[in-house]
Amino acid sequence: MISLFKRFHVLIFTILFVSSLCSGTFVHRYRFNVKEASYRRLCKEKKILTVNGQFPGPTLKVHKGDTVIVDVYNRGKYNITIHWHGVKQPRNPWSDGPEYVTQCPIQPGNKFSQRVIFSKEEGTLWWHAHSDWSRATVHGAIIIYPKQGTSYPFPRPDAEIPIILGEWWKKDIMQVYKEFVASGGQPRDSDAYTINGQPGDFYPCSKPGTFKVKVTYGNTYLLRIINADMNEILFFGVAKHKLTVVATDASYTKPLTRNFIAITPGQTMDCLLHANQRQHGRYYMAARAYVNGRGISFDNTTTTGIIRYQGHRGPSTKPSLPYLPYYNDTAAAVNFTYSLRSLDSKSHPCLVPRNISKRFISTISVNAFPCPNQTCTGPNGTRLGASMSNISFVNPTFDILEAYYHGINRGVFGNRFPSYPPLVFNYTADFLPLELEIARRGTEAKFVKYNSSVELVLQGTNLVAGIDHPMHLHGFSFYVVGHGFGNFDERRDPSGYNLVDPPLRNTIGVPRNGWAAVRFKADNPGVWFMHCHFERHLVWGMNTVFIVKNGRHPEERLLPPPPDMPPC
Ligand SMILES: *[C@@H]1O[C@H](CO)[C@@H](O)[C@H](O)[C@H]1NC(C)=O
Ligand SMILES: *[C@@H]1O[C@H](CO)[C@@H](O)[C@H](O)[C@H]1NC(C)=O
Ligand SMILES: *[C@@H]1O[C@H](CO)[C@@H](O)[C@H](O)[C@H]1NC(C)=O
Ligand SMILES: *[C@@H]1O[C@H](CO)[C@@H](O)[C@H](O)[C@H]1NC(C)=O
Ligand SMILES: *[C@@H]1O[C@H](CO)[C@@H](O)[C@H](O)[C@H]1NC(C)=O
Ligand SMILES: *[C@@H]1O[C@H](CO)[C@@H](O)[C@H](O)[C@H]1NC(C)=O
Ligand SMILES: *[C@@H]1O[C@H](CO)[C@@H](O)[C@H](O)[C@H]1NC(C)=O
Ligand SMILES: *[C@@H]1O[C@H](CO)[C@@H](O)[C@H](O)[C@H]1NC(C)=O
Ligand SMILES: *[C@@H]1O[C@H](CO)[C@@H](O)[C@H](O)[C@H]1NC(C)=O
Ligand SMILES: *[C@@H]1O[C@H](CO)[C@@H](O)[C@H](O)[C@H]1NC(C)=O
Ligand SMILES: [Cu+2]
Secondary structure, three states, rough: HHHHOHHHOOOOOOEEEEEEEEEEEEEEEEEEEEEEEEEEEOOOOEEEEEOOOOOOOEEEEEOOOOOEEEEEEOOOOOOOOOOEOOOOOOOOOHHHHOOOOOOEEEEEOOEEEEEEEOOOOOOEEEEEOOOOOOHHHHHEEEEEEEOOOOOOOOOOOOOEEEEEEEEEEOOOOHHHHHHHEEEEOOOOOOEHHHOOOOOOOOOOOOOOHHOOEEEEOOEEEEEEEEOOOOOOOOEEEEOOOEEEEEEOEEEEEEEEEEEEEOOOOOOEEEEEEEOOOOOEEEEEEEEEEEEOOOOOOOOOOOOEEEEEOOOOOOOOOOOOOOOOOOEEEEHHHHHHHOOOOOOOOOOOOOOOOOOOOOOEEEEEEEEEEEOOHHHOOOOHHHHHHHHHHHHEEEEOOHHHHHHHHOOOOOOOOOOOOOOOOOOOOOOOOOOOOOHHOOOOOEEEEEEOOOOOEEEEEEEEEOOOOEEEEEEEEEEOOEEEEEEEOOOOOOOHHHHHHOOOOOOEEEEEEOOOEEEEEEEEEEOEEEEEEEEOOOOOHHHHHHHEEEEEEOOOHHHOOOOOOOOOOOOO
């Protein structure tokens, strides 16, 4: 099976099998050496930060409910942290990773052993750096198989094909990041998108490296698709083949068969592909951006890989390209995303909270701050920013989790993140007063009672420029119970919610000019980051922190910190 994946041959890395440790059991121990390695793409050799010299990085393979330990060694020159995206880490935010939220970064030369506790997740997730812009190249797949003795809730696929979608800059990523922050404007667009680290046939010098996979007529393949790119939502499809989505964000869905998918940064999707083309030829898989925002520049290129049927001889026939919607086709993106449903079977029930203890409404906005002498490259010389509920999140210099745990909050964070937007206005009006574009800068958390059933409505605004936002929550998956265009109406809209089989996700694309409502049970004590998964918006401050308080029983309380928390 593995031999099918030509490019994945090289992904061999150290796994030490250890069976137990005094404070619990774990299955695997992985070693992550974060270090530079040389890669040639787009005709140019450059040094990138990697894990174990691999790009994309090594795949973690576990079974549902396993615990693994990853020893992260920082052999690079920058501070780094690693996040296990979508892994809920019950009671263990200590290993979650976002810098200055749950830990101080691992400084060059240092090491941190992270305990990654899997619980309900089953399917595909991923891990990535959660400090500056390192995640552009520091990321990899996490595959979570059903528990031994159980099986997929769909016919067993003949093989699996990981598809990691990424974004590549010719320039050094730290340079791109520094210029972006210094300019106050939009970041430089990437030069390519990638499939498993390769741009594909439509970019210069890229043809020999194009990701290729052989399939056999009649077989079914499980595509484990991860959007690891930095700043764009993507459409993805395979020419002349349909994709049947069976899981999103490591939770099973009712099968949804479509010609293409839309996937935001942070999201993962398991799709079945039936190799049913009699013509034993070659077919492109392709991805390109979905962007709907006025005057927003973006990388408008297309990345491709090739599916080749076994028995096909010679490279003579030109593969065909899949149909993908136009770059600004919001109807196509929203239709796809909000057609997904939880599997909701006996063995995989949908446990959406039907009653809620608390509804929070939060506006998500791009902002424009004054800039000395209007020398920034934001609109009219402003400095661009972003916010949730008009608070533009500022990273503290010491992590919130340790400050909270040790009761030394003061000067690190406040508890004044509002439950409702501080100002009610027509969020989705085409033109908004310029004075509303300035947010307040701060580090404010929202405290939540243990076991409460939380509803969070994320309301997009058109301040500066409206655009879709992929909002991600750490420590939980949430049920996406509703969405709509315009302004959320608290009296009317909840009656339209799906409280039967909404999809369970960790990242949801909130549509431009609209809102999305999610629900989760706050049964995981800890400090949990919430943020837009567009890296530029994260840097600008479209973030907040939920602090779920301890419950009464010992098993409802935070685990103690590991002995080797990185110091600040
Ligand atoms: C992006 O590329 C498509 C297809 O080549 C083209 O139709 C479209 O005009 C381009 N859009 C922008 C904003 O460059
Ligand atoms: C998409 O962009 C085209 C121009 O490239 C424009 O004519 C069209 O109105 C846009 N569609 C939407 C839904 O914004
Ligand atoms: C959503 O897309 C599907 C498949 O293309 C189509 O059949 C359906 O009519 C669309 N629904 C809406 C509301 O546009
Ligand atoms: C939800 O709340 C209503 C009214 O407070 C109550 O009658 C109902 O039993 C609750 N349902 C559940 C599932 O807790
Ligand atoms: C802004 O411009 C004034 C006048 O040209 C100049 O004196 C001042 O140093 C500038 N300030 C900054 C921060 O560049
Ligand atoms: C830039 O300035 C012009 C003219 O005052 C104004 O119409 C426009 O809305 C401003 N744009 C932003 C984003 O501030
Ligand atoms: C908000 O703005 C939109 C777009 O301009 C408009 O259609 C709508 O009527 C406005 N809503 C209210 C309540 O003013
Ligand atoms: C956000 O807060 C700032 C500072 O208090 C204020 O100037 C601005 O109008 C507020 N904007 C919104 C949309 O609430
Ligand atoms: C939390 O909920 C669980 C299951 O619903 C229950 O067993 C437990 O007692 C609750 N704990 C608290 C502190 O409410
Ligand atoms: C690296 O992290 C340490 C500890 O938080 C901090 O003091 C230092 O400024 C960081 N270095 C950079 C380049 O951000
Ligand atoms: Cu965003």
